[in-house]
Amino acid sequence: GESVGLHLPTLSVQEGDNSIINCAYSNSASDYFIWYKQESGKGPQFIIDIRSNMDKRQGQRVTVLLNKTVKHLSLQIAATQPGDSAVYFCAGNQAGTALIFGKGTTLSVSS
Amino acid sequence: DARVTQTPRHKVTEMGQEVTMRCQPILGHNTVFWYRQTMMQGLELLAYFRNRAPLDDSGMPKDRFSAEMPDATLATLKIQPSEPRDSAVYFCASGLVPGETQYFGPGTRLLVL
Numbered sequence: 001g002e003s004v005g006l007h008l009p010t011l012s013v014q015e016g017d018n019s020i021i022n023c024a025y026s027n028s029a030s031d032y033f034i035w036y037k038q039e040s041g042k043g044p045q046f047i048i049d050i051r052s053n054m055d056k057r058q059g060q061r062v063t064v065l066l067n068k069t070v071k072h073l074s075l076q077i078a079a080t081q082p083g084d085s086a087v088y089f090c091a092g093n094q095a096g097t098a099l100i101f102g103k104g105t106t107l108s109v110s111s
Numbered sequence: 112d113a114r115v116t117q118t119p120r121h122k123v124t125e126m127g128q129e130v131t132m133r134c135q136p137i138l139g140h141n142t143v144f145w146y147r148q149t150m151m152q153g154l155e156l157l158a159y160f161r162n163r164a165p166l167d168d169s170g171m172p173k174d175r176f177s178a179e180m181p182d183a184t185l186a187t188l189k190i191q192p193s194e195p196r197d198s199a200v201y202f203c204a205s206g207l208v209p210g211e212t213q214y215f216g217p218g219t220r221l222l223v224l
Contacts, residue, residue, distance in 0.1 A: 032210055044202070046212060097166075099213065101156075103153045
């Protein structure tokens, strides 16, 4: 079946470093992708999204890159801060229907 | 600041009891989703509605779970009878289009003893 998956379940970085979280998807018909951040005890929070007609989109300290050739997207967080510690999920739509979520990468930021 | 609300936030119950979880989507959002999150399975889609009509409930155990939208401001998820394996965090999310941005509520943490 179709899937969206993250490459690493955990990522540890130092405060101030740049973080890169990777995600792969299987459905070449997916045309919308989104990243969520989930802090402990809270619901997933929207970070940034990208449509398949784009390769890159930037937000505040975050950048999402989409490589449709290899079905890969990444979330880059610049100057990572302790407050960025959370679980990050990528998700892609399933031919215009509901989003499929990956398992999540736990980002730990040490100061 | 528009947000999805869910009640109750926490629920502890005994096996066999009925559990009802409620969700108020963001005003104007016509698509509502129910998810279950566990450590083992991650975030699982249980069911979703568009304009109050169920579009897909294939992720939901049909024998004990039911989801409804009595009106545009209320979605409910019921478990009857509840079992210990139903212990999880249940999230509601709402959006404008099924395959695009969804906004999540804070979740209902359910523990079935």
